[in-house]
Amino acid sequence: MPTIIEPFKIKVVEPIHMTTSEQREEILRAASFNLFLVRARDVVIDLLTDSGTGAMSAEQWAGIMRADESYAGADSYYRFESTMCEITGMPHILPTHQGRASERILFELIGGEGKVVPNNAHFDTTRANTEHSGAKALDLPIPEAGEMSSEHPFKGNMNIAALRKTFEEVGAERIPVVLVTITNNSGGGQPVSLENLREVRAICDEFGVPFFLDACRFAENAWFIKQREAGQQDRSAKDIAREMFDLADGALISAKKDGIVNIGGVLLMRDKSMFQHASNLLILTEGFVTYGGLAGRDLEAMAQGFEEVLREDYLNYRIRSTAYLGNKLLDAGVRILEPPGGHAIYIDASSFCPHIPREQFPGQAVVCGLYRVGGIRACEIGSVMFASAGSPPPALELVRLAIPRRVYTQSHIDYVAESIVELHEKRDSLLGMRIIEEPPALRHFTAKFEEIS
Ligand SMILES: *Cc1c(COP(=O)(O)O)cnc(C)c1O
Numbered sequence: 001m002p003t004i005i006e007p008f009k010i011k012v013v014e015p016i017h018m019t020t021s022e023q024r025e026e027i028l029r030a031a032s033f034n035l036f037l038v039r040a041r042d043v044v045i046d047l048l049t050d051s052g053t054g055a056m057s058a059e060q061w062a063g064i065m066r067a068d069e070s071y072a073g074a075d076s077y078y079r080f081e082s083t084m085c086e087i088t089g090m091p092h093i094l095p096t097h098q099g100r101a102s103e104r105i106l107f108e109l110i111g112g113e114g115k116v117v118p119n120n121a122h123f124d125t126t127r128a129n130t131e132h133s134g135a136k137a138l139d140l141p142i143p144e145a146g147e148m149s150s151e152h153p154f155k156g157n158m159n160i161a162a163l164r165k166t167f168e169e170v171g172a173e174r175i176p177v178v179l180v181t182i183t184n185n186s187g188g189g190q191p192v193s194l195e196n197l198r199e200v201r202a203i204c205d206e207f208g209v210p211f212f213l214d215a216c217r218f219a220e221n222a223w224f225i226k227q228r229e230a231g232q233q234d235r236s237a238k239d240i241a242r243e244m245f246d247l248a249d250g251a252l253i254s255a256k257k258d259g260i261v262n263i264g265g266v267l268l269m270r271d272k273s274m275f276q277h278a279s280n281l282l283i284l285t286e287g288f289v290t291y292g293g294l295a296g297r298d299l300e301a302m303a304q305g306f307e308e309v310l311r312e313d314y315l316n317y318r319i320r321s322t323a324y325l326g327n328k329l330l331d332a333g334v335r336i337l338e339p340p341g342g343h344a345i346y347i348d349a350s351s352f353c354p355h356i357p358r359e360q361f362p363g364q365a366v367v368c369g370l371y372r373v374g375g376i377r378a379c380e381i382g383s384v385m386f387a388s389a390g391s392p393p394p395a396l397e398l399v400r401l402a403i404p405r406r407v408y409t410q411s412h413i414d415y416v417a418e419s420i421v422e423l424h425e426k427r428d429s430l431l432g433m434r435i436i437e438e439p440p441a442l443r444h445f446t447a448k449f450e451e452i453s
Pocket residue numbers: 051098099100101123125126181185214216253254255256257264265
């Protein structure tokens with residue numbers, strides 16, 4: 001059977017508020033051409049992020065009703081802890097309100113002035129928390145990660161030669177941890193192979209440095225390994241995920257991704273003394289160790305979500321439906337980052353509108369065009385997000401279409417593909433943009449634009 005169906009039925013629906021293109025023109029202008037300033041109800045298909053936007057299952061909602069809201073020692077905490085322990089094998093598990101709270105605690109413990117933290121590619125909040133502690137965040141991707149089209153099955157891999165060189169040049173005493181992000185969010189949702197994780201483990205052992213995973217999309221990474229890595233086809237995604245965690249000394253997780261919840265995070269580790277210090281910091285700002293800034297119902301929803309995300313019919317649907325969108329765009333001649341990643345498709349905005357120079361934000365022009373054509377909200381990942389006065393533009397000018405989990409059906413995705421293809425056909429009419437107002441930092445959230453005619 002060539003068609004892979006969504007492995008769920010719909011029990012509760014949320015209406016989509018439809019808009020006309022005249023209305024969207026007005027909304028776009030009122031928001032100064034910045035989609036972060038558009039109200040969600042004015043968006044037809046929202047692909048801004050896959051974080052916290054997933055649909056929960058009937059079992060997750062049932063767990064929310066069953067949850068134990070006791071301050072200390074709630075049943076919901078023990079269910080959460082035993083699920084996370086079964087999936088990861090980690091002995092010490094702390095709930096946090098989201099991924100960045102786990103990051104803040106970890107880097108408050110092991111970061112600091114003069115330290116260097118290597119990663120295949122830091123996610124923006126991971127970088128910010130590392131650097132907030134005074135440490136330097138160092139990205140060590142493989143060269144293929146910077147290529148638009150590459151056949152490499154594991155473009156998310158850490159550059160092992162560069163990691164070794166960093167240890168030799170910086171010295172192990174200044175490297176408090178090596179992080180690997182699975183899948184590599186900043187690098188296009190590309191997976192990391194087991195072989196690569198084993199190599200990182202070996203280097204960390206050689207230099208006596210702990211190895212942590214930034215494991216927000218661990219289940220998607222495990223599925224890619226099952227599909228692509230030699231000798232892994234007959235193993236379950238759960239078994240592969242367990243081996244990934246077995247190679248590490250700890251992990252940071254935002255449950256808003258593969259936990260399929262709207263809020264939540266986890267901090268996991270093997271070292272008992274580090275756990276005691278982390279618990280103290282958690283109590284200081286997040287909450288007691290058995291709830292970590294969440295309600296008991298959030299812990300129930302997380303426990304159930306982490307179990308569901310490893311089901312193979314779900315993972316097959318998830319990865320295939322992202323690739324489905326990517327392949328439709330490729331067939332229509334739209335350049336995307338290849339191969340398609342796990343949680344998102346990235347359009348190459350430079351080739352989409354070669355007539356718009358980078359100083360005029362081709363990615364932002366595509367984002368505004370997609371909203372005009374179909375009411376679709378995508379995210380610019382290029383010069384608006386990463387360049388600012390004095391800093392160079394990033395290597396690639398991309399527009400990310402992040403796919404929320406279990407939210408949109410195949411016809412929604414067909415509609416997205418048709419809208420993009422329609423915009424691509426009239427791309428010569430897209431106009432460059434200029435920024436007329438911007439804040440001092442993280443300008444993509446609030447900057448105001450105008451079109452250059
Ligand atoms: C989302 C994300 C984070 C941060 O998690 P939040 O829940 O948004 O705080 C960290 N690392 C990666 C790879 C992520 O995708």
